[in-house]
Amino acid sequence: MPQAIPRSSAVRRSSSSSRASLAFAALSLLAAATSLAAPDAPAAAAEICDPSAVPIPSIFDPVSPPAAEIETLSWLLLGICGAIFVVVQGALVHAIWKYRASRAPQTSSGEPVQVYGSNPVELAWTVIPVVIVFVLTLTSVRLIREIELTSPPEGSLKVVVIGHQWWWEYRYPDQGIVTANELVVPVNQPVWLELHSADVIHSWWVPQLAGKTDCIPGHRNATWFEARKTGVYVGQCAEYCGNQHANMLLRVEVRDQAGFDAWVANQQSSPVDDPAVRAGREVFLALACQSCHDVAGVSDGAFGPNLTHLMSRATIGSGVAPLNLDTLRSWVNDPQVLKPGCNMPSLKLDDAQLDAVVAYLASLR
Amino acid sequence: MTTLSTTPVTEPAEAAREPLATRLHRWAITVDHKRLGIMYIASGLVFFVIGGLEAAAMRAQLARAGNDLISPQVFNQLFTMHGTTMVFLVGMPVLLGFGNYLIPLMIGARDMAFPRLNAFGFWLFLFGGLLLYFSYIGAQGLYGASVAPDVGWFAYAPLTDRTFSRGNSTDYWILGIMVSGFGSIATGANLVTTILCMRCKGMTLLRMPMMAWMMLVVGVLVLTALGPLTAAQVMLLFDRHLGAHFFDPQQGGSAVLWQHFFWFFGHPEVYILILPAFGFASEIIPTFSRKVLFGYPLMVAATVAIGFISLSVWAHHMFAVGMGPALNAFFSAMTFIIAVPTGIKIFNWIGTMWGGRIRFEPPMLFATGFVAMFVIGGLTGVMLAMVPFDWQVSDSYFVVGHFHYVLFGGTVFAIFGAIHYWYPKAIGRMLDRRVGVWSFWILFIGFNLTFFPMHISGLLGMPRRIYTYQPDRDLELWNLISSLGVPIQMLGVSLVIWNLVRSAFKGAPAGPDPWDAWTLEWSTSSPPPEHNFDASPAVGSARPLWDLKHPEDPDGRYE
Numbered sequence: 036m037p038q039a040i041p042r043s044s045a046v047r048r049s050s051s052s053s054r055a056s057l058a059f060a061a062l063s064l065l066a067a068a069t070s071l072a073a074p075d076a077p078a079a080a081a082e083i084c085d086p087s088a089v090p091i092p093s094i095f096d097p098v099s100p101p102a103a104e105i106e107t108l109s110w111l112l113l114g115i116c117g118a119i120f121v122v123v124q125g126a127l128v129h130a131i132w133k134y135r136a137s138r139a140p141q142t143s144s145g146e147p148v149q150v151y152g153s154n155p156v157e158l159a160w161t162v163i164p165v166v167i168v169f170v171l172t173l174t175s176v177r178l179i180r181e182i183e184l185t186s187p188p189e190g191s192l193k194v195v196v197i198g199h200q201w202w203w204e205y206r207y208p209d210q211g212i213v214t215a216n217e218l219v220v221p222v223n224q225p226v227w228l229e230l231h232s233a234d235v236i237h238s239w240w241v242p243q244l245a246g247k248t249d250c251i252p253g254h255r256n257a258t259w260f261e262a263r264k265t266g267v268y269v270g271q272c273a274e275y276c277g278n279q280h281a282n283m284l285l286r287v288e289v290r291d292q293a294g295f296d297a298w299v300a301n302q303q304s305s306p307v308d309d310p311a312v313r314a315g316r317e318v319f320l321a322l323a324c325q326s327c328h329d330v331a332g333v334s335d336g337a338f339g340p341n342l343t344h345l346m347s348r349a350t351i352g353s354g355v356a357p358l359n360l361d362t363l364r365s366w367v368n369d370p371q372v373l374k375p376g377c378n379m380p381s382l383k384l385d386d387a388q389l390d391a392v393v394a395y396l397a398s399l400r
Numbered sequence: 401m402t403t404l405s406t407t408p409v410t411e412p413a414e415a416a417r418e419p420l421a422t423r424l425h426r427w428a429i430t431v432d433h434k435r436l437g438i439m440y441i442a443s444g445l446v447f448f449v450i451g452g453l454e455a456a457a458m459r460a461q462l463a464r465a466g467n468d469l470i471s472p473q474v475f476n477q478l479f480t481m482h483g484t485t486m487v488f489l490v491g492m493p494v495l496l497g498f499g500n501y502l503i504p505l506m507i508g509a510r511d512m513a514f515p516r517l518n519a520f521g522f523w524l525f526l527f528g529g530l531l532l533y534f535s536y537i538g539a540q541g542l543y544g545a546s547v548a549p550d551v552g553w554f555a556y557a558p559l560t561d562r563t564f565s566r567g568n569s570t571d572y573w574i575l576g577i578m579v580s581g582f583g584s585i586a587t588g589a590n591l592v593t594t595i596l597c598m599r600c601k602g603m604t605l606l607r608m609p610m611m612a613w614m615m616l617v618v619g620v621l622v623l624t625a626l627g628p629l630t631a632a633q634v635m636l637l638f639d640r641h642l643g644a645h646f647f648d649p650q651q652g653g654s655a656v657l658w659q660h661f662f663w664f665f666g667h668p669e670v671y672i673l674i675l676p677a678f679g680f681a682s683e684i685i686p687t688f689s690r691k692v693l694f695g696y697p698l699m700v701a702a703t704v705a706i707g708f709i710s711l712s713v714w715a716h717h718m719f720a721v722g723m724g725p726a727l728n729a730f731f732s733a734m735t736f737i738i739a740v741p742t743g744i745k746i747f748n749w750i751g752t753m754w755g756g757r758i759r760f761e762p763p764m765l766f767a768t769g770f771v772a773m774f775v776i777g778g779l780t781g782v783m784l785a786m787v788p789f790d791w792q793v794s795d796s797y798f799v800v801g802h803f804h805y806v807l808f809g810g811t812v813f814a815i816f817g818a819i820h821y822w823y824p825k826a827i828g829r830m831l832d833r834r835v836g837v838w839s840f841w842i843l844f845i846g847f848n849l850t851f852f853p854m855h856i857s858g859l860l861g862m863p864r865r866i867y868t869y870q871p872d873r874d875l876e877l878w879n880l881i882s883s884l885g886v887p888i889q890m891l892g893v894s895l896v897i898w899n900l901v902r903s904a905f906k907g908a909p910a911g912p913d914p915w916d917a918w919t920l921e922w923s924t925s926s927p928p929p930e931h932n933f934d935a936s937p938a939v940g941s942a943r944p945l946w947d948l949k950h951p952e953d954p955d956g957r958y959e
Contacts, residue, residue: 094861157698230722246794275864
C-alpha cells in the first residue's frame with residue numbers, strides 16, 4: 036500500500052500539480068505503467084505546521100486504508116483502460132490514415148472488397164473483453180468485501196455524523212461530546228462513522244481518507260477510515276442538498292494521541308462562565324439564538340450547530356471562512372454575507388448587542 | 401442514380417406561393433411522419449440552444465474560484481434545467497424525430513403505423529417542454545420561492561418534498577416531464593409497431609437497416625422505462641399535494657425508493673439516448689467507407705443484448721447509497737458485462753472502415769468523432785463500474801466528464817453526423833461542405849477543452865453541482881480551461897445552425913442519392929413525396945440499392 040508522505044506547505048502546491056498533470060498524462064496519453072503512477076513528492080517534509088495550509092483533497096494522495104486501496108486500484112484501472120484506449124484509438128487512427136479514399140488502392144468495380152464479417156475475428160473481440168471484465172468484476176467484488184465493513188473494526192472510535200442543510204454535526208457517544216463541522220480524531224486508530232441526515236440527502240466525502248458514503252434520512256449508513264498521518268484533511272458534501280451545497284465543507288483534523296486526549300478533555304469540560312461577558316449571554320438567551328443553538332448548561336436548541344466550545348474550531352459556517360473575531364462578528368451580524376442562503380437569519384442586533392454577543396461567543400473555548 | 405426516382409426535386413419557390421398562414425397550418429395539422437420528424441428535430445435543436453446557453457452561464461460562473469457572477473439559487477436552477485432540457489427536450493425528441501423521419505423510409509412503408517398518435521406524441525412533447533419552461537413565469541406562487549426547478553435533473557427525495565421545495569417549481573418539473581413522457585411512450589409504441597408490422601416485401605428482420613434495429617430496441621426500452629418514471633412522478637405528486645408519504649422518511653417513506661424508481665428509468669434512458677446514435681454511425685460509416693457493415697448479425701445480437709442488460713444496471717448510480725456488498729457486487733458485475741456488447745459495436749465500426757475507401761465528408765467526420773469520443777466515455781464508464789473507485793469519483797466532476805463524453809461526444813456528435821447525412825434527403829439541398837468540416841473541427845476542439853479537464857477536477861475532489869469552489873485546491877486551472885472551451889463550442893454550434901438555415905435556400909440541389917448510399921430512403925426523391933414511394937418497394941437484401949447498382953454481385957448472395 037503506498038504510504039503517503041508528509042509534505043511541508045512550501046512543496047505542497049507544486050507536488051500536487053505534478054500529481055494532477057500525471058493524472059492528465061495517464062488519462063490522455065495512457066501511460067499505463069503503474070510504477071510511474073505513484074510517484075511521491077520529495078520526502079523532505081515535516082509535519083504540516085501552518086494549520087490553514089491543508090493538502091489538496093486528491094484521491095491520489097491517500098492517508099488512510101480505504102483511500103489508499105482505492106488509489107492503487109485507480110492506477111490499475113487507468114492502466115487497463117489506458118491500454119484499451121491505445122489499442123482501440125490506434126486501430127481507428129490507423130484505419131482513418133490507411134484507408135482514406137486518396138490512399139486506398141483502386142479496384143476494378145470502383146468499390147473496395149465487401150467483407151461481411153469474420154467469425155474468428157468477431158469471436159476474438161467478444162471473448163477478450165469478456166475475460167477482461169471477468170477479471171475486473173472479481174477485483175471489484177474483492178475490494179468491496181475488503182472496504183465495505185458491516186461492523187466497526189476492532190478498537191475503533193465511534194462518531195455519529197448528522198448532515199444538516201448546510202453543516203455537519205458530530206457526536207461522540209462514548210465521550211459524550213457534541214460538536215459541529217470539524218471532526219477531530221486520533222492518528223492510527225480506526226474511526227467508525229455512523230451517517231445520518233436531519234433533512235435531505237448529503238454525502239460525506241474526504242477523498243484522502245475514504246470514498247464517499249451518503250447520509251440519508253431514515254437509512255442507516257456507516258463508513259470508516261484510519262488516518263496514518265496527522266494533519267488536516269478536507270472534503271465537502273458530495274450529494275446535491277440545496278442552495279448552499281457548495282459551502283457544506285468538511286474538515287477532519289487528525290491529531291496524535293496526546294493532542295486528541297487534550298481536545299477530548301476540553302470538549303468535555305463545561306463552558307466557562309465568565310462574568311465579564313454576562314451581558315452577551317443575556318442577549319443570547321433573550322433573543323432567538325438559544326432556540327437553535329446548544330451551549331451546555333445555558334441553552335438546548337438543536338436546530339443549529341452546538342456552540343459549547345465554538346472557539347476551539349478553526350472555521351465558521353461549515354468551513355466558509357476562518358474563525359476569528361472579525362468573521363464571527365460578521366456572521367452574527369448577518370450570516371447571509373458569508374454564506375448567502377444559509378438557514379440562519381440576520382437578527383438585526385444593534386451595535387451594543389452585537390458586541391456583547393460576540394464577546395460572549397468568543398469566551399466559549 | 402436518377403433512374404431510382406421519378407419525382408423531381410421540389411422547387412422551394414413553388415411552395416412559397418401559398419400564404420404563410422396556410423403553410424403553417426399545414427405543418428400544425430400534419431400527420432406526415434416526415435414533417436413530424438422535422439418538427440421534432442427542429443424544436444429539439446431550439447431546446448439544445450437554450451440548454452447550451454444555460455451551460456455556458458454555469459461555465460462562466462465556474463471560470464474562477466469564489467466567483468459571484470451567478471447566485472447559488474440561479475445556479476441550481478441552471479443545472480437542473482440544463483440536465484432536464486438536454487435529456488428530455490433535446491436527446492429524446494431529436495432521436496425519436498430521426499426515428500420518425502427515417503424508419504418508414506428505411507423499411508419501405510407509407511407512414512408510421514399510427515400517424516395521428518404520432519402527431520399527438522409530438523405535440524405532447526412540445527407542450528410538456530413549454531410547460532417546464534413556463535415555470536420561470538408561473539412557479540413562484542405566493543411563497544417567493546424558487547421560480548424554476550432547482551432539485552437537479554434526477555430530483556432526489558426528500559429534497560423534492562414540500563418542506564424543502566416550496567412553491568411550485570418541482571411540480572412544473574414533474575408535470576412537464578410527465579406530459580412529454582406520455583408523448584415519448586406514444587412514439588415508442590408507434591416505432592415498435594411500425595418496425596414489426598410495416599416492413600416492405602422481402603425485408604425480413606435481418607435485412608433491416610441497422611438503424612431500424614436500434615430504433616426497435618429503443619422503442620421497447622421507452623415502453624419499459626418511461627412507465628416507471630411516470631408512476632414515480634405520480635407518487636411524488638401525491639406526496640407533495642395529497643399527503644402521501646412514499647418518499648418521505650419522516651413518515652415511514654423511503655428516500656432510497658425514489659432513487660431506485662428514478663434510475664430504473666434513468667439508466668435505460670441512457671441507452672435510449674445512445675442506441676439511435678449507434679444507428680446513425682452504423683448507417684454513415686458503411687456509406688462513407690464504401691463497405692458493408694462488418695458483422696451485421698453480431699451487431700444485431702449486441703444491440704438486443706444491450707437492451708436486456710440495460711434494464712439491470714440501474715443501481716450503479718447508487719453505489720454510495722449503502723446498498724450493501726451483495727447488491728453493489730451485482731450491479732458492478734452487470735455494468736461490466738454491458739461493456740462487452742458495447743465494445744463489439746465499436747470494433748465492428750472500425751472493422752467496417754478497415755479496408756474501405758473512406759471519404760471524409762462532414763457526416764463521416766462527425767461519425768468518426770463520435771466513435772473516438774464514445775470510446776473515452778465508455779472506458780471511464782468501465783472505471784465507474786468498479787465500485788470502490790466509484791465511491792471516490794461518484795457525484796464528482798469525473799462523472800460529469802464521463803457522461804458528457806457519452807452524451808455530447810457520443811450522442812450529439814452522432815446527431816450532427818446524422819443531420820449532415822440526411823439533411824439533403826429531408827430538404828432536397830446539400831449543406832455547405834466547407835462549413836461542415838470547419839464546424840466539426842471547431843466543435844471537436846471546444847468539446848475536448850471543456851470536458852476533458854473535468855475528469856481531473858473530479859479526481860482532485862471537486863463534487864458536481866457546486867456553484868462555487870474553494871481556491872488553493874488546484875481546481876482553478878482545470879475549471880478555467882473547461883470554461884474557455886465554451887465559446888469555441890458556441891462558435892461550432894452557430895456554424896452548424898447557420899449552415900442548416902442558409903443551405904435551405906442556397907444549397908446545391910441534392911438529388912435522390914447524393915452520397916451513393918444503399919438503403920431504401922435514397923431510392924426516392926429528395927425531399928420524398930408525402931406517400932414516400934411511388935410504388936411499394938421490394939428488397940432482396942439488407943442493401944437494396946447496392947443490389948440495384950451492382951447486379952453482378954448482389955448482397956443477398958452472402959446472407
